[in-house]
Amino acid sequence: MHEFPAGRLAAWATAWLAGRCSYDEALDAVLGDTAHRVTGLPGSDEAVPLGSALSALRGLGERRLRLVLPVPGDVRGLPAVPGLAAAAVEAGQVAVGERLALVPEEAGPEAVQWTAFPLDGVASLPPAAEGTLRAVSGELDLAVADAARTLAGLGLARWHPEVPALLAGLAKPAAGPHLPADHDPLAVSVLGRASRLAKVLDLAMADAPGGAVTHRQAAARDVALRPLADAVRSAVGAAFNAVPREPLGR
Structure with a gap:
């Protein structure tokens, strides 16, 4: 992801x-x-x-x-x-x-x-509505706080010891994909955080070694992590699709 x-x-x-x-x-x-x-x-x-x-x-x-x-x-x-x-x-x-x-x-x-x-001959659709970068950044913060409790309850760190470091580093600047030099700095920051969280989600959604997660536990996990997955998805889309504003007077 x-x-x-x-x-x-x-x-x-x-x-x-x-x-x-x-x-x-x-x-x-x-x-x-x-x-x-x-x-x-x-x-x-x-x-x-x-x-x-x-x-x-x-x-x-x-x-x-x-x-x-x-x-x-x-x-x-x-x-x-x-x-x-x-x-x-x-x-x-x-x-x-x-x-x-x-x-x-x-x-x-x-x-x-x-x-x-x-897409010739296909009616153009308006792009899917995207939140502002500040809004999706805030939604990401809220989703992380809720998901942290879920991840702790799953004991994810026992199976994937890199997870605590990924979560602990969210407040620090994170390197994301290389983007154009004039890309919005906030978009770059949001994308770096979202990309790190996407890695956490990949680990969290994988079954524990040895099949330690039951079907019921897996279903509860998926439901609990869905808000975080939705927030990451919104943040990634808004960050990649951000374009710099044209200077006034142009």
Whole structure:
């Protein structure tokens, strides 16, 4: 849950399309040390490098991509394109524009396979409502306080000793994914905290070694941690989708 290639693509492609960074900066930031290939681009019958997809976005007239984090029962922000909702829910993330939607899938430890869904002829949907960065940051604080008691009750630290350090460090600045230089500093801070909490959730939602968690305990755990998962999801989306305000007078 704590890796968001669709978020990186949304943030950096938007910055490049708006002229806020160079093509090379955007491509390097999204690629990192990972190989990326894209299938389904209009006019292409085979997989192409991610750089070709970036160029295609500008050629199609895209102005911005947004990160959408769908879950079963909540696919707000997804255009009604055959196959898109199912693929996006399975991936847990998708970068959505006006002309294309791109869904990532891990294709090995150092490879990401993207599937492009053309949106021609599809009615544009208003983006899913997002809270302000300050609001989602506050919601994250409240959810953490409630979840801490749940995590303690589960005895999670006995199975995953790294959890206390992750929780204890939430008040400190946390490094998050590399974002454009002019990205909102609060968004960067929120994303760092949310990414750390996403790691905690990954550990908390995994069954204890040896199957020590019963089905009833697992169900209670899932219900108790759902507010934290929702808060993390909202924070990640708002942070990646934040764009700098234009200076007055422009």
